Amino acid sequence: MEATKKIAKDIQKKLIIFTHIPKTAGTSVRHILMQQYGENAVFMFYDDPTVTTKNADELLNELRGYFRYLPAINNQKFNSWVKLRVISGHKPFGIHSLLPVNNFHYITLLREPIERVISFYYHIFGRTEHSLDYLISCKQSIQFDNLQVRMLSGVGWKVPYGNCSSKMLEQAKYNLIHYYTFGIQDRFAESLEIFSKYLGLSQVQIVAENVGVNKPKSSCIDQETLHLIAQQNLLDIELYQFAKHLFKERQIQCRSVD
Known part of the structure; x- marks a missing residue:
């Protein structure tokens, strides 16, 4: 119990890096973080998640464009000069290695993979004439190809479509255990409870954002x-x-943080 409390207190001192996996209720989480810390304390990357991850200089330049008073040099203590609490975006694990930050902690939400793909299709392609099976068959988007493993392992879009490996899966599991406080999209309220305890959030107001409409469930899709x-x-x-098994373990640990 004491060890868990210590972990929570330690996390609350760190820069939070939110790995926003598309179509996992991440937009709602980001708005909650903005409510908690203030809009100016949450930096969001706006670029298209299908492009190659930016290098260190590009990331820092984008940060400087947002925080105009960020020093021109890469100082290890830059986070103490700005009120930055959270970095959020459709960026894979590993951003910490590109920034002058020593103390960081990752958070994310995962979603049942088939439901996530269906949600993504109707969000992006739902008004087109192309069917879901056609777009997957022609490898239209990297988002159809083990996106959660890609993002949590850190390889992102560097690995070509269809080339994800068991090594990437094991790295994603390792990162989830050692670097992440995470939730499960279809257990959103319970996930927020874990985020609240470990991140020190208070009076969380659930805000439904970017919710797909007229999207059928997987039970309505042909076999x-x-x-x-x-x-x-x-x-x-x-x-x-x-992740679901690990989530249950984290819930038990979470109950000991009072």
């Missing part, structure tokens, strides 16, 4: 398409099962 999604996301499915 052939569901099978195609599953085959394309086997590593994500295994990661999600692993």
Whole structure:
């Protein structure tokens, strides 16, 4: 119990890096963080998540554009000069290595992989003439290919479509254990409880943001398409099962933080 309390207090002193996996209720979490820390304390990357991850200089320049009083040099203590509490965006694990930050902690939300792919399709492609199975078959978007493993392992979009590996899966599991406080999208209230305890949030107001409309559940999708999604996301499915078990363990630990 005491060890868990110490971990929570330690996390609350660190810069929070939010790995926002698309279509996992991450926009709602980001708004909660803005409510808690203030809008000026949350930096959000706005670029397209399908492009190559920016290098260190580009990231720092973007930060400087947001915090105009950020010093021109890369000082290890830059975080004490600005009121930056959270960095958020569709960026894979590893941003900490590109920034002059020593004390950091990652958070994220995961989602059942098949539901996430369906949600992404209707959010981006739902008004097009192309079917979901067609877009997956022609490898239209990297978001159809084990995106959660890609982001949590840190490889992001550097690995070509269809080339995700078991090594990437194991790295994602390792990072989830050692670097992340995380939640599960379909257990959102319980996830916020964990975030609140470990991040020191208070009086959290749940805000539904960027919610898909007119999106069918997986039970309404034909079996052939569901099978195609599953085959394309086997590593994500295994990661999600692993995360659900780990989430239960974290819930037990969370109850000891009072």
